[in-house]
Amino acid sequence: MPTEAKMTSVLLARALLIAALASMALQTAGGQGDSKATASAKTMAARPGNAASAAAPDTPDVAKTLKAAAEAVGLARWSGVGGERLPEVDVVNTMEMWGSGTAYGTGQPYKSGEPWPAFKTEYHAAIGYNPPAMRVEMTRTPAQGGGTPQHTIQVVREKFAWDESEIGGGLIPGKGSATPALGAANNRLLQLWILPYGVIKSAIAAGEKTRVSTENGTTVITFPLVGQLAGLMVKATLDAQNEIAKVETRTDSPALADLLTETVYSDYADHGEIATDVRSPGHIVRKQGGHPLLDIQVKMLDANNPYLVFPVPENVKKAASN
Numbered sequence: 352m353p354t355e356a357k358m359t360s361v362l363l364a365r366a367l368l369i370a371a372l373a374s375m376a377l378q379t380a381g382g383q384g385d386s387k388a389t390a391s392a393k394t395m396a397a398r399p400g401n402a403a404s405a406a407a408p409d410t411p412d413v414a415k416t417l418k419a420a421a422e423a424v425g426l427a428r429w430s431g432v433g434g435e436r437l438p439e440v441d442v443v444n445t446m447e448m449w450g451s452g453t454a455y456g457t458g459q460p461y462k463s464g465e466p467w468p469a470f471k472t473e474y475h476a477a478i479g480y481n482p483p484a485m486r487v488e489m490t491r492t493p494a495q496g497g498g499t500p501q502h503t504i505q506v507v508r509e510k511f512a513w514d515e516s517e518i519g520g521g522l523i524p525g526k527g528s529a530t531p532a533l534g535a536a537n538n539r540l541l542q543l544w545i546l547p548y549g550v551i552k553s554a555i556a557a558g559e560k561t562r563v564s565t566e567n568g569t570t571v572i573t574f575p576l577v578g579q580l581a582g583l584m585v586k587a588t589l590d591a592q593n594e595i596a597k598v599e600t601r602t603d604s605p606a607l608a609d610l611l612t613e614t615v616y617s618d619y620a621d622h623g624e625i626a627t628d629v630r631s632p633g634h635i636v637r638k639q640g641g642h643p644l645l646d647i648q649v650k651m652l653d654a655n656n657p658y659l660v661f662p663v664p665e666n667v668k669k670a671a672s673n
Contacts, residue, residue, distance in 0.1 A: 412563045413561055413562070413563045416563045416570060416572060416589070416593075417551060417554055417555055417561070417572070419593040420550075420551050420554075420572070420589060420593050420594070420595065421441075421551050422593075423592055423593040423594045423630070424547050424548065424551070424594060424595070424619070424629065424630045424631070425442070425443075425621075425627065425628045425629035425630050425654070426441060426442065426443050426548055426551055426552075426629070427440070427441060427442075428440065428442050428628070441552070442629070442656075443480070443548050443629060443654060443656070444479065444480050444481055444656050445477075445478060445479045445480070445656045445657055445658075445659045446478045446548075446629075446652060446653060446654045446656070446657070447475070447476065447477050447478070447652070447653040447657055447659070448474075448475070448476045448478065448631065448649060448651075448652050448653075449474065449475050449649070449650045449651045449652075450474045450475075450635070450647040450648055450649040450650050451471075451472060451473050451474060451647065451648060451650065452471075452472055452474065452645070452646045452647040452648050453469050453470065453471065453472060453494065453643075453645075453646045453647075454469075454470050454472040454474070454489060454491055454644070454645050454646075454647075455467040455468065455469055455470070455642065455643050455644050455645070456468045456469075456470060456491075467642050467643070467644075468493065468494075468495075469493075469494040469495070470491035470492060470493055470494055470501070471491065471492045471493075471494055472489050472490070472491045472492075472647070473489065473490040474487070474488075474489055474645075474647050475487070475488040475489070476488075477657075477659045477661075478543060478546070478659075479659050479661060480543070480548070480549070480552060482508060482509055482661070483508070483509060483540060483543055483544075484506070484507060484508035484509070484543070484661035485506070485507050485539060485540070485542060485543045485661075486504065486505070486506045486515075486518070486659075486661060487503075487504070487505045487506075487539075487542070488502075488503070488504045488505075488518070489501075489502070489503050489505075490502050491503070504516070504517070504518060504520070505532070505535070505539060506539075506661060507535070507536055507539035507540050507543070508661040508663055509536075509540075509579075510533075510536055510579060510671065511533070511536065511663045511667050511668070511671055512531075512532045512533055512534075512535045512536035512539050512540075512667075513529045513530060513531050513532050513663075513664060513667045514529070514530045514532050515527060515528075515529055515530075516528045516529075516530075520664075521664035521666060521667075522662060522664055529664035529666060529667055531666065531667045531670035531671070533667075533670060533671055536579070537579055537580060537607075537610060538609065538610060540579060540580065541576075541580060541583070541600065541610055541612065544576060544580065544585075545585065545598045545600065545612060545614055547594070547595035547598075547616060547631075547632065550572075550585065550587045550595050550598055551595070553574065553576060553585065554572050554574045554585075554587070556577070557574035557575060557576075557577070560574055560575055561573070561574040562574070566588070569588055569589065569590070569596075570588070570589040570593075571586060571587065571588050571589070572585075572586075572587045572588075572589070573585065573586050573587075580610075582602050582603075582604045582606075582607050583600050583601070583602050583607060583610055584600065584601045584602065585598060585599070585600055585601075586598070586599045586600075586601065587599075592619070594616070594619050594630070594632075595616055595632075596615065596616055596617065597613070597614070597615050597616070598612075598613070598614045598616070599612070599613045599614075600612045600613075608640070609639070609640065611639065611640055611641075612637060612638065612639050612644075613637070613638045614635065614636065614637040614638075615634075615635075615636045615637075616632035616634070616635060617632060617633065617634045618632060618633030618634045619631065619632055619633065620633055622649055622650070622651055622652040623651070623652055623653065623654060623655070624651060624653070625655075627654045627655055629652070629654035631649060631652040631654070632649060633648065633649050634647070634648055634649070635647045635649065
């Protein structure tokens with residue numbers, strides 16, 4: 352599609368999106384599975400004022416901090432449709448991210464005391480927040496000794512997780528396959544909520560349980576996750592521009608020990624092919640249980656709410672019901 356036509360399409364889509372969302376506040380993280388939290392957040396979101404301050408607890412510092420963080424990444428935006436200033440709305444529901452770098456396989460290192468095996472990686476993530484879902488497609492080549500590239504597609508939607516042989520595999524007979532991976536659901540879902548956009552949505556949804564403090568001169572947001580991820584606490588550190596710079600997950604539950612993560616985000620910019628004002632980190636470094644897991648340089652982000660669907664294959668549903 353020519354650039355001019357594509358830009359026109361994007362602007363039209365954005366205008367329709369803003370018009371449709373004008374009466375809504377920032378989306379909450381109710382998709383984590385807590386219907387009471389969702390209802391509470393929706394009730395608070397109906398109050399007058401901007402989205403961040405409406406959904407946040409009454410503590411001014413919390414409301415101000417969440418609003419600043421949302422605006423820093425372009426998550427919350429004022430609309431001026433028809434010359435009228437409308438309430439601030441959440442403009443991000445779906446997005447796609449492309450990058451490359453290094454992924455580390457879990458298991459034994461090549462040598463004792465060294466990191467897990469490293470793979471040169473091409474990374475593509477399709478992300479959705481309503482319902483909460485994520486599809487991560489990676490092509491990995493062993494960093495040591497070469498070898499045959501490994502192509503994986505890992506999907507999660509709420510409590511369902513599965514691996515696809517191709518995108519959409521297993522939905523139509525004879526077109527690829529879907530292998531249930533239900534034990535990976537929480538781990539994959541967590542990846543969605545510790546992205547900068549997920550952190551802000553989750554912090555707002557946590558309501559009065561969200562806290563803001565200062566550590567070594569930096570602003571820190573802490574809050575609990577709910578639903579499937581209940582028992583996990585999130586600690587998010589902001590940089591001087593109010594962008595999410597570091598996200599840590601903590602728990603006192605031994606059953607959730609494999610969900611202890613630390614992710615560092617840096618080099619924020621508008622990585623869209625066409626400028627969207629949605630800023631994304633250009634560098635993502637994640638550790639799990641103290642081991643390096645991912646080190647990705649972001650090449651491009653499509654934050655224009657691309658059409659993404661995550662239907663659950665029937666065999667995955669049946670596996671989950673057993």
